[in-house]
Amino acid sequence: MLSTVDQAARLVALPAPRNRSSRTAAGPAARPRPQGAPGTPAADVLRIVSDPRTPTYVSGHANGRRRYSYWRPIDSTTGLGGCYVALPTDECDALHAAGRITLGDPVVDPHRTTYRVRAAVRTPAAPARPAVRTAEPPAAPLRGRARVA
Numbered sequence: 001m002l003s004t005v006d007q008a009a010r011l012v013a014l015p016a017p018r019n020r021s022s023r024t025a026a027g028p029a030a031r032p033r034p035q036g037a038p039g040t041p042a043a044d045v046l047r048i049v050s051d052p053r054t055p056t057y058v059s060g061h062a063n064g065r066r067r068y069s070y071w072r073p074i075d076s077t078t079g080l081g082g083c084y085v086a087l088p089t090d091e092c093d094a095l096h097a098a099g100r101i102t103l104g105d106p107v108v109d110p111h112r113t114t115y116r117v118r119a120a121v122r123t124p125a126a127p128a129r130p131a132v133r134t135a136e137p138p139a140a141p142l143r144g145r146a147r148v149a
Contacts, residue, residue, distance in 0.1 A: 046095060054070045056117040057114050058103065067086060069086045100120055101118065102118055103116070
């Protein structure tokens with residue numbers, strides 16, 4: 001006689017699909033977030049580009065189209081990932097124009113030019129006024145010779 005296998009115990013629970021709301025409706029989803037607030041697309045892009053574990057690239061095509069993207073590894077808990085993910089081009093271009101991200105050396109092939117995208121190195125701001133050095137008291141002369149063990 002054939003034994004039956006409990007198939008339900010072997011199935012993996014996949015995450016439920018996200019409910020996407022329409023951005024054309026007048027409501028909370030249609031209102032733009034204030035610039036610079038946490039969770040804005042620019043902050044998300046900068047967080048992704050700044051992470052050294054997610055190499056980010058921009059591909060410039062011959063017709064002028066640019067596409068910013070990064071590789072999303074497979075997430076072991078959800079099983080999602082393992083693909084290239086596009087970033088919003090207008091947000092990335094705004095960050096590049098503001099000097100927040102930089103482009104690396106180009107890799108040219110017949111159909112496109114690809115650049116590595118990195119977060120710009122921020123130099124600390126100069127102090128408002130220079131530090132005033134106080135006169136140090138002269139060092140007392142040493143008496144005798146120091147002994148080293």
